[in-house]
Structures are given as structure tokens and as C-alpha cells.
Amino acid sequence: MPITSTSSRRIGAADSKTRERLLNAAEQLLLEEGYAAVTSRRVAAKAGLKPQLVHYYFRTMDDLFLEVYRRRADESLARFERAIAADCSLHTLWRLNADLRGASFSIEFVALANHRKAIRAEIAGYAERFRAAQLEAVSAALTADGLSADQIPPVVALVLMTGLTQVLALEKALGMTAGHEATIEYVERAIAQLEPRRATSER
Amino acid sequence: MPITSTSSRRIGAADSKTRERLLNAAEQLLLEEGYAAVTSRRVAAKAGLKPQLVHYYFRTMDDLFLEVYRRRADESLARFERAIAADCSLHTLWRLNADLRGASFSIEFVALANHRKAIRAEIAGYAERFRAAQLEAVSAALTADGLSADQIPPVVALVLMTGLTQVLALEKALGMTAGHEATIEYVERAIAQLEPRRATSER
DNA sequence: GTCTATACTTCGATAGAC
DNA sequence: GTCTATCGAAGTATAGAC
Numbered sequence: 001m002p003i004t005s006t007s008s009r010r011i012g013a014a015d016s017k018t019r020e021r022l023l024n025a026a027e028q029l030l031l032e033e034g035y036a037a038v039t040s041r042r043v044a045a046k047a048g049l050k051p052q053l054v055h056y057y058f059r060t061m062d063d064l065f066l067e068v069y070r071r072r073a074d075e076s077l078a079r080f081e082r083a084i085a086a087d088c089s090l091h092t093l094w095r096l097n098a099d100l101r102g103a104s105f106s107i108e109f110v111a112l113a114n115h116r117k118a119i120r121a122e123i124a125g126y127a128e129r130f131r132a133a134q135l136e137a138v139s140a141a142l143t144a145d146g147l148s149a150d151q152i153p154p155v156v157a158l159v160l161m162t163g164l165t166q167v168l169a170l171e172k173a174l175g176m177t178a179g180h181e182a183t184i185e186y187v188e189r190a191i192a193q194l195e196p197r198r199a200t201s202e203r
Numbered sequence: 204m205p206i207t208s209t210s211s212r213r214i215g216a217a218d219s220k221t222r223e224r225l226l227n228a229a230e231q232l233l234l235e236e237g238y239a240a241v242t243s244r245r246v247a248a249k250a251g252l253k254p255q256l257v258h259y260y261f262r263t264m265d266d267l268f269l270e271v272y273r274r275r276a277d278e279s280l281a282r283f284e285r286a287i288a289a290d291c292s293l294h295t296l297w298r299l300n301a302d303l304r305g306a307s308f309s310i311e312f313v314a315l316a317n318h319r320k321a322i323r324a325e326i327a328g329y330a331e332r333f334r335a336a337q338l339e340a341v342s343a344a345l346t347a348d349g350l351s352a353d354q355i356p357p358v359v360a361l362v363l364m365t366g367l368t369q370v371l372a373l374e375k376a377l378g379m380t381a382g383h384e385a386t387i388e389y390v391e392r393a394i395a396q397l398e399p400r401r402a403t404s405e406r
Numbered sequence: 407g408t409c410t411a412t413a414c415t416t417c418g419a420t421a422g423a424c
Numbered sequence: 425g426t427c428t429a430t431c432g433a434a435g436t437a438t439a440g441a442c
Contacts, residue, residue, distance in 0.1 A: 034318035111314030115237035163366035179358035
């Protein structure tokens with residue numbers, strides 16, 4: 001369902017192997033060099049294909065960006081649901097959030113979203129679904145840990161945790177790590193105190 | 204002091220009025236449309252000047268970006284020092300951090316820094332100076348409020364606050380505000396409890 | 407269904423004119 | 425000291441050949 005079908009140009013099949021190669025190349029380029037480096041020519045070069053193929057499989061560059069984003073978002077949402085279904089605890093939530101993979105991915109997309117309407121809508125939509133799913137998990141975990149919502153509202157705990165993991169990722173990308181160790185230890189100790197049933201060893 | 208002076212091309216005076224117009228246009232463009240929109244041609248058009256003037260006053264586009272960044276960073280560092288000198292408290296720190304002006308500015312520059320070495324170094328440098336200055340202020344404020352560093356280490360409080368204000372700004376830029384009100388109220392209430400000497404009314 | 411030839415726009419940067 | 429004429433490279437996108 002194309003939003004604007006002003007043109008009747010033909011588009012390649014969604015299950016094409018070539019298309020997937022282009023998506024992979026675009027994602028890699030995005031992570032390595034930022035969204036400004038994701039151009040039709042460079043994506044094609046990375047995939048070992050001709051530049052025009054990008055526009056055969058994706059009507060516009062924004063379409064390409066959206067597909068790259070959706071793949072990752074769907075996957076990480078699924079991973080979250082799986083992990084929480086297996087063990088709904090603050091510890092699991094923290095572990096999932098503190099995972100820095102995909103942090104620079106987010107940075108790039110938020111920056112992109114800042115000035116491309118179609119992309120902003122897509123990201124905001126996913127972010128809201130993600131927040132809702134996480135809020136449910138935090139609420140359940142806090143209740144299980146014997147904390148009433150009066151002491152710390154679940155949504156507050158969630159926003160704080162989200163902010164923390166975000167700033168850690170962002171600063172690490174900049175090469176800044178002052179205070180990170182201390183903060184991570186502090187949070188993990190706090191969680192371990194609330195949930196003594198498991199050690200917080202991995203990171 | 205040019206880092207690479209491979210060329211002997213002449214550069215315009217630093218106090219030129221034209222140069223300032225270009226800087227203003229670049230900053231405006233950056234905020235409105237993101238760093239990818241900051242091209243020599245568009246900057247010049249916004250300033251009502253010829254595109255070549257950008258390269259007369261700035262050797263490369265990165266030089267232009269750096270100047271735009273420095274102006275803002277210097278100003279906000281100075282504003283911080285002034286405010287803290289007048290009143291060194293958690294309340295003042297929170298008020299300064301929660302100010303969302305300049306949030307999208309930061310987003311763009313972090314994204315830029317993610318893949319331009321010269322810019323990353325500059326931003327990381329400022330960020331570290333800023334963190335050091337803030338850490339000093341948090342330590343002093345916590346001590347004044349009668350909190351020992353064992354209860355919550357100043358650096359932990361600082362990183363948490365930085366993360367929180369960052370996520371609030373980022374999500375607001377995306378048009379997402381779920382949980383923001385509740386979290387802001389929670390933090391302001393906590394600070395007011397620690398520092399009853401003043402109300403936390405403004406935002 | 408898959409890919410290529412090609413149009414046309416915009417980019418950063420420099421050498422040289424005033 | 426200030427600005428302009430101009431270059432070569434890179435950008436998105438489309439129409440049409442296989």
C-alpha cells in the first residue's frame with residue numbers, strides 16, 4: 001500500500017535476494033557511518049550492485065530507511081516479549097535495556113526522525129508500543145517484588161531506566177565513560193536488593 | 204590554527220559580519236531540518252548570500268559545524284556557571300537540565316559526531332568539561348542538603364539526571380510524552396523534600 | 407520479474423578576479 | 425580583505441531494455 005502512487009514505476013519483489021542484500025548493506029552503512037552516508041550509490045557499492053537497483057527495489061530512500069528500521073524494531077520487540085515471558089523481573093528488564101547493541105542504530109534514526117515526517121511517525125509508533133509493553137512488565141515485576149505503586153510509580157521507574165540506558169549508550173558512542181561504572185553498579189545493587197532470588201552477574 | 208593546511212587558500216576574517224550571518228543561517232537550518240540540510244548552498248541561500256562565501260569563511264563544512272557548536276556550547280557553559288554561582292542547589296541543577304531548549308541541537312550534533320572524527324573530539328571535550336563542572340555542583344548541593352556520598356554517590360545522581368532530561372527531550376522531539384508528567388513531578392517532589400527552602404514551581 | 411542507460415540536480419571545494 | 429567563475433564528483437529518480 002504505497003502512500004503516494006503518483007508514479008506507476010514498477011518495484012521489485014519483496015522476497016528478492018537482491019533486495020535483502022541492499023537492506024543489509026544499508027543497515028551496515030548506517031551503523032558504520034551514519035544516515036548521511038546511506039546514499040543509493042554507496043549502498044549499492046557496499047552490496048556489490050549497481051546504484052539504480054536501489055530505486056528499483058525501493059521507491060525512495062525514505063522507503064529504504066523505513067524497511068531497515070522495521071526489520072530491527074520487529075526483531076527487538078520480539079526478543080523483548082520472549083525474554084519477559086520467560087522471566088518477568090526488573091533484572092531481565094534491566095539486562096535487556098542495558099544491552100548497548102542497537103544504541104547507535106537508535107541515535108541515527110532519532111536524528112533522521114527529527115526532520116523526516118514519515119520516519120518520525122514510524123519510530124514514534126514503535127516507541128509507543130515498546131513503552132506500553134515495557135510498562136506492563138515493570139508493573140508486574142514491581143508488584144511481584146512487593147513494591148506498591150505509591151512508593152515509585154512503574155512509569156517513573158521505566159522512564160528513569162530508559163533515560164539511564166540511553167545516556168550510557170550515547171556517551172559511550174562519544175567515547176565518554178565517566179561515572180558509568182559507578183552508576184551501573186548502583187542500579188544493579190538496588191535491583192539485586194529488591195530481587196535477591198538471582199545474582200546480577202552478566203552485563 | 205588549522206589542523207591541515209595542505210592548501211594555501213585564504214580565509215575571511217573571524218569578526219566579519221558576513222561570517223556571522225552564515226553561522227546564524229547554519230544554526231537555524233540545523234535546528235529546523237537536521238544536519239543533512241546544512242549544505243553550503245542552502246546555508247548561503249538562507250543568509251541571502253552566494254554559496255561560495257561559505258567556503259571563503261570556512262575551509263570545510265566541518266569547520267562550519269564546529270563553529271556553530273562552539274558558540275552554543277560556550278554560551279550554555281557560561282550560563283550554567285552563572286546560575287550555579289548564584290545558587291548551588293539540586294533545584295537549580297534540575298531546572299538547568301530540564302530546560303529543553305537546545306535538545307534537538309544536541310541530537311543533531313551527537314548524530315554528526317557519530318561519524319565525523321573532528322566533531323566527535325570537540326563534543327566529547329565539551330561534554331567532559333560540562334560533566335566535571337556539574338559533578339562539582341551536585342557534590343556541593345548534596346552535601347549542603349545533608350546527604351552523605353554513601354547514600355547516593357553524586358556521580359550516580361548526575362548520570363541519572365542527565366539521562367532523564369535527555370530521554371524527555373528526545374521523546375518530546377518524537378512527539379511522545381507518555382509518562383513524562385508523572386516522572387517530572389516525582390523528581391521535583393523528591394528534590395523539594397530534600398530542599399524545602401524553596402518551592403519547585405517553574406518548569 | 408530484473409536490471410541498465412540516462413537525465414538532471416546539488417554537492418564541496420578551489421583558483422583567481424576585484 | 426572580500427567575493428565570483430567554475431570544476432569534477434556525487435546525489436535521487438525514471439523510462440525503457442532485457
